[in-house]
Amino acid sequence: MSRLDSFISRMQSQRAVLNHIKDTSMVAADGVILEIGLGNGRTYDHIRELFPTNRIIAFDRAVGSHPDSTPPEADLVLGDIRETIRQFAGKDVAFAHADIGTAYPEKDAQTLTWLPQSVAAALASGGIAASGLPLDHSALEPLPLPAGGVPGRTYFYRKR
Amino acid sequence: MSRLDSFISRMQSQRAVLNHIKDTSMVAADGVILEIGLGNGRTYDHIRELFPTNRIIAFDRAVGSHPDSTPPEADLVLGDIRETIRQFAGKDVAFAHADIGTAYPEKDAQTLTWLPQSVAAALASGGIAASGLPLDHSALEPLPLPAGGVPGRTYFYRKR
Numbered sequence: 001m002s003r004l005d006s007f008i009s010r011m012q013s014q015r016a017v018l019n020h021i022k023d024t025s026m027v028a029a030d031g032v033i034l035e036i037g038l039g040n041g042r043t044y045d046h047i048r049e050l051f052p053t054n055r056i057i058a059f060d061r062a063v064g065s066h067p068d069s070t071p072p073e074a075d076l077v078l079g080d081i082r083e084t085i086r087q088f089a090g091k092d093v094a095f096a097h098a099d100i101g102t103a104y105p106e107k108d109a110q111t112l113t114w115l116p117q118s119v120a121a122a123l124a125s126g127g128i129a130a131s132g133l134p135l136d137h138s139a140l141e142p143l144p145l146p147a148g149g150v151p152g153r154t155y156f157y158r159k160r
Numbered sequence: 161m162s163r164l165d166s167f168i169s170r171m172q173s174q175r176a177v178l179n180h181i182k183d184t185s186m187v188a189a190d191g192v193i194l195e196i197g198l199g200n201g202r203t204y205d206h207i208r209e210l211f212p213t214n215r216i217i218a219f220d221r222a223v224g225s226h227p228d229s230t231p232p233e234a235d236l237v238l239g240d241i242r243e244t245i246r247q248f249a250g251k252d253v254a255f256a257h258a259d260i261g262t263a264y265p266e267k268d269a270q271t272l273t274w275l276p277q278s279v280a281a282a283l284a285s286g287g288i289a290a291s292g293l294p295l296d297h298s299a300l301e302p303l304p305l306p307a308g309g310v311p312g313r314t315y316f317y318r319k320r
């Protein structure tokens with residue numbers, strides 16, 4: 001399996017889980033969504049199409065997204081997510097999507113020291129998380145992956 | 161269709177065409193391959209797996225590829241491809257893959273002023289080109305896309 005194969009598989013898995021969250025109405029129409037790792041904005045654009053009534057707040061170090069999928073300024077939180085996400089603790093977020101894994105294991109290990117607890121703290125009880133990195137936290141109950149979700153590529157949880 | 165949907169479709173189409181080129185033995189085992197636009201190196205990695213005996217020369221402005229899929233220094237050509245590709249005119253390249261489209265129409269229009277003729281000049285007669293941007297050139301005969309190739313996402317040619 002080439003790195004291209006892995007990448008396509010990861011993107012397909014991500015999309016399958018997002019579409020499942022929509023299809024099964026897991027996110028209330030007025031719930032806040034966090035897009036953790038805006039990047040190019042492709043996934044932001046997909047989430048925006050799936051959840052047109054929800055506020056989607058996107059995080060990244062700096063704006064690197066395409067103009068067609070750059071959030072309004074009021075919904076952009078710039079800086080190191082490790083710091084910027086703290087203000088969302090207790091905010092009863094309905095759905096958090098995180099795509100901040102890299103192909104560098106040391107970087108990902110660093111991210112995993114703060115991401116699971118930050119996501120758990122931001123979510124409402126019953127809130128949903130989907131992530132490219134595992135979110136190992138006692139408050140986050142792993143959910144079975146839907147069809148098309150690939151184990152080890154997308155991780156899926158509900159906050160207890 | 162979201163930007164994520166388009167992106168997945170483009171990557172799947174690219175892979176389908178690459179795999180077809182391999183499956184139908186369109187590239188001689190000792191032919192030189194050009195990877196025009198190395199980027200992260202994912203497609204380079206895929207081409208390398210498909211064509212293990214071929215020399216693959218990769219072009220980009222600077223090295224931005226993951227260490228796992230960075231070509232040896234002797235096979236890396238850094239700088240503006242518009243300039244660096246000129247030296248390959250007449251080099252009888254067997255296969256040129258170009259993935260240097262952007263989501264910015266003005267940039268792509270600029271690229272299209274030089275890419276088709278540069279690819280045509282580099283290829284041997286009978287050589288193959290696959291590209292994310294159209295290569296409109298009298299010496300490049302469009303080939304039918306294989307199953308999985310998506311019209312408008314991947315363009316496929318043989319040099320007359």
Ligand SMILES: C[S@@+](CC[C@H](N)C(=O)[O-])C[C@H]1O[C@@H](n2cnc3c(N)ncnc32)[C@H](O)[C@@H]1O
Nearest residue numbers: 037038039040041042043060061080081099100
């Ligand atoms: C894989 S990309 C996200 C791609 C995105 N899903 C898309 O559709 O384009 C990850 C992004 O997360 C950002 N990122 C990763 N770790 C971060 C951190 N600690 N603070 C801020 N941004 C971070 C990177 O800058 C990068 O843009």
Ligand code: NI
Nearest residue numbers: 001002003209
């Ligand atoms: Ni491999």
Ligand code: NI
Nearest residue numbers: 049161162163
């Ligand atoms: Ni759309």
